[in-house]
Amino acid sequence: MTEKEWLGEDWEEWCLLLMRRKYGADEIQRVPARHRGDLGIEAFTFSGHAFQCYATQGFPSVKERYEKQRDKLTVDLGKLISKKDELCKLLGSVKIKRYMFLVPVFESSQIVQHAATKTEECREHKLPHLHDDFRVVVVTDDDYADERRQILEQPRDLVVVAEPDESDIASWIGEHEALVEVANHKLSAIISNPIRRKEYLQSLITQHVFGNNTLSALRPRYPDQWESATRNIYRKERLLVLEHSIDGRPTSQNVTSIAKDLQRELEQNVPTLGEPFCRAIAWSAVADWLMRCPLEFYGEDHSESA
Template sequence: MGTHIPRLCGEEWENWANKILSVHYGPTEYQQVPDHDRGDAGLEGFTRGSGHAYQAYGCEEPISTADRYEKQRDKMTKDIGKFINNRSILTRIFGTVQITRWAIFVPHCDSKDMIAHASKKTSEVKSAELPYVADTFQVCVCQQSDFSVAESQLLNAAQMQLRFSAESPTPQQIAEWNEANEGPSQVLAEKLFRLPTLVNDDARSKFHSQVLDWYLMGQDILDGLRAYPETFAKVKSAKSHRESFLVTGIVSGLPPQDHLMRSVNDLREALELEVRELHRFSSESLAYEAVADWLLRCPLDFPEVVDA
């Protein structure tokens, strides 16, 4: 079980990185370098004033920290080689610009070894005595979260919608979660006895598994959303806000099943309004995750059924 492609990769990441950099620096400061005419010059673009050169790279996810490091390290090694060996074409591209930083721009970096590798490559570039390299030159690593303000501006302006697709947990995964979380699972079971639409043990057992399915799938989507910190914070804020009003549903006199579905719909509408960059399918999944979480933790409850 896990979210699919929580981070962009390949050409999609390169295109998104160029947009982020253009917004961050400004379109007349950041110069993208096309690679369609005479091949890849070893960089995505550069800035005219500060002399920052960028190469974007996003590997296929999900991937371990060790494998991610190896792929990012190899990409840096390859493109620093181009930065050194493509002296004649880069001299013409940079003109009078002196490059102070060469950065590999990745969706996520979680290995300190990449910093050490960048230091090693800094020495190699300086030893090459390139005409377009400044005395203060450094090779470095940048990641998506470093440009959160520019990314937020892009998401809000273009209404780019983030869509996450999570795999449904297997019966074994649900059983393992039940065993490891006996307390919340028992709380949920007790609440389901108060849903009059669940008329027997078999119906309650199936719905119990369905609620855990909502919860675990939603948790995977939330994990994917951590790659977009501002969006993640808005989702958590909307959930917290709606949670504070759950008690009003209990005293409203609504039947438990209606109170349950109203809670889902209220949060889904709140997410669609407050987190507009989130695809409506993801908003719906997160609304169901929230209701499952509330049922497990106790913020959402149903009144006792009183026999007539």
């Protein structure tokens, strides 16, 4: 099985999704690090489990992976000591019994030995926010196989979003005439037939509205999935010119390729969204890029005239 390369932020989101499935969304508290710094944990349960997620970048050797994981674990466990006052305020009456170090893969027994060594070091400090039976445990998502399967096989949608009808689309077009005209002008480079172009644009706007409605519905109920989806869209936009340089004789296949690429990335990184929502969100992003600057066509040839 080919090893997947995780971005750190995506691995964290995936781990937190597993933890919520394992312990219940109302039993786990996420700990954002943007304000007042990182405290060495990314979430904790009220029953005494603390979580730190870490994914090494690239595909390092076994030795390199171990060294990076060892150094990360050492630094973050050190914060349990150096930031004990802040952690006591954060945790309240909760005492950390298990410190779960979640990594995509570990292949060296030395990281387990290191975790055992650090366990004893932390216990020696008699920290008020650590349980007497405190222990560091190194795990992967394989250790949460049932939760992983439940998430990936989730039969129902996270949110229910009605597809926009003709009146919804007409209303949206009326409120965004300038943006629609920009998209229409750009599409004229690949679809010269005005009737076909109008139909294409109508379908594109339908997906745009549906995708936006989906994200809006996700945001209040599933903020982690919303954040991960929007982050993937933003990341794709930044790489748009590099990955999809559209010049010469552009065709609608270029647009389809971009949408399908983004859909695959969303399905991989935000698996709970499901295929229909990922497709709608991907096409919504493409429509947005057409109406703004990120997606442009060059050249005067029209590749579709029928």
